[in-house]
Amino acid sequence: MLNSTSLIAEARTKLEGYLLKKGLRRSSERFAILEEVYSRDDHFDAEELYQAMHQRSFAVSRATVYNTLEVLVDCHLVRKNQFGDEDNTKSRFEKSLGRQQHAHLICVNCHRVMEFCDPRLQLIKNTVGNMLQFHVESHSLVFYGECSDAACVARTKAAAEHANLQEGKTA
Incomplete structure (x- = not known):
């Protein structure tokens, strides 16, 4: 490197x-x-x-x-x-x-982007390319979910509580 x-x-x-x-x-x-x-x-x-x-x-x-x-x-x-x-x-x-080529994890709450590498992704890319006789130049893989960062969890809970309070006011 x-x-x-x-x-x-x-x-x-x-x-x-x-x-x-x-x-x-x-x-x-x-x-x-x-x-x-x-x-x-x-x-x-x-x-x-x-x-x-x-x-x-x-x-x-x-x-x-x-x-x-x-x-x-x-x-x-x-x-x-x-x-x-x-x-x-x-x-x-x-x-x-x-x-190196990598994939991403995106938190749907705080939108934090995390990267990860896994050699199996290269294996899948090569296998699919060979099987379909296709030269893969690059790929993109993104997983969406919720991170476990304490600040993100607290922010998400606060937003949910705020939304519940707003609903209570309009009901």
Whole structure:
């Protein structure tokens, strides 16, 4: 596994080559966004990335963030996920270089995203690909349920109690 510094350097090199190949500008904003993405270990949406850039006092427009994320997805430096949140149109992103393929667990209450790897997933992918004579390039597996995080459980109970109180007022 590469360390953070060499991973960012490899990502920068890959982005530079992609931009040259596609005839796109090699702007400082694109590379700053790449570095912000590769400094994170979470799943984020474009707005969270935009806010993080501004907290770092890096003036970049929302349009630049959105457009750069699409470039990073196209050159396989970032993975785009649709987790079926309440807002089904919201994409969540994660860095992809140097990361093994994994699956996700999503809490339906707090929306926390957890990752897990299981070698049996690779076996299933290979078996299905061979059986159907299909070259599987990637896969996505998401489990939805309730996490056992104490803060999430307390928040869920409080929301249920609040809903019950509201029902009592309208009844």
